[in-house]
Amino acid sequence: MFEITWSSFTRIVTVGFLAYIGLVFFLRISGKRTLTKLNAFDLVVTVALGSTLATILLNDKISLLEGLTAFGLLIGGQYIMTFLAVRSKTFNKFIKSEPKLLYLNGNFLEDAMKKERINKVEILQSIRNQGKGSLEEVQAVVLETDGSMSVIQGEPGNTLANVKSDKKI
Known part of the structure; x- marks a missing residue:
């Protein structure tokens, strides 16, 4: 051995x-x-x-x-x-998936979360990992094609152009 x-x-x-x-x-x-x-x-x-x-x-x-x-x-x-x-x-x-919007302007997008098998706790964890202490600091959370979550502050602009969403951005 x-x-x-x-x-x-x-x-x-x-x-x-x-x-x-x-x-x-x-x-x-x-x-x-x-x-x-x-x-x-x-x-x-x-x-x-x-x-x-x-x-x-x-x-x-x-x-x-x-x-x-x-x-x-x-x-x-x-x-x-x-x-x-x-x-x-x-x-x-x-060969590639599309990024998916999971949270926007104070609303968790439940249908998208179910489809992607992501729960609220995991989104909150990704927000904390970005050093945010409050949901009011966050405008959007996107599940990226690599499985990571991007947390967006401020008004979401053209960075969400290719993000798949059931909601109007």
Whole structure:
């Protein structure tokens, strides 16, 4: 359980260092967009990259080249998906959800909350996380495409332009 052989230690250090360098190289050539978490798909890619790195490090049946190929496949797939999403509204709608208005001007939007499976306590928590002590300080709360909640102070303006709502904004 607490044993490690010299050869396994050497493999972990060597392959780990090279896999890390390979991952950094792939991330640099693929651009900043690869590690953003703008939606659920991006989060899955980020987690998969970490899982792949761990597998390369700890599974001696996986070669460095196989691991680097997996990195390339994940990053290449994400690049293709985002490339298509930027160029096709239909494809973009297929892979991404829309932000959803949950609270507006003192009113919790119950239908939207039920549809998104969000309760009032979670909205209040996100408001507190933004350092707000009162609902009077908040004009709107939006459930973003990445699952986070944006808390808006002041009059909601054009930042709500693409937010899906059953209420007139």
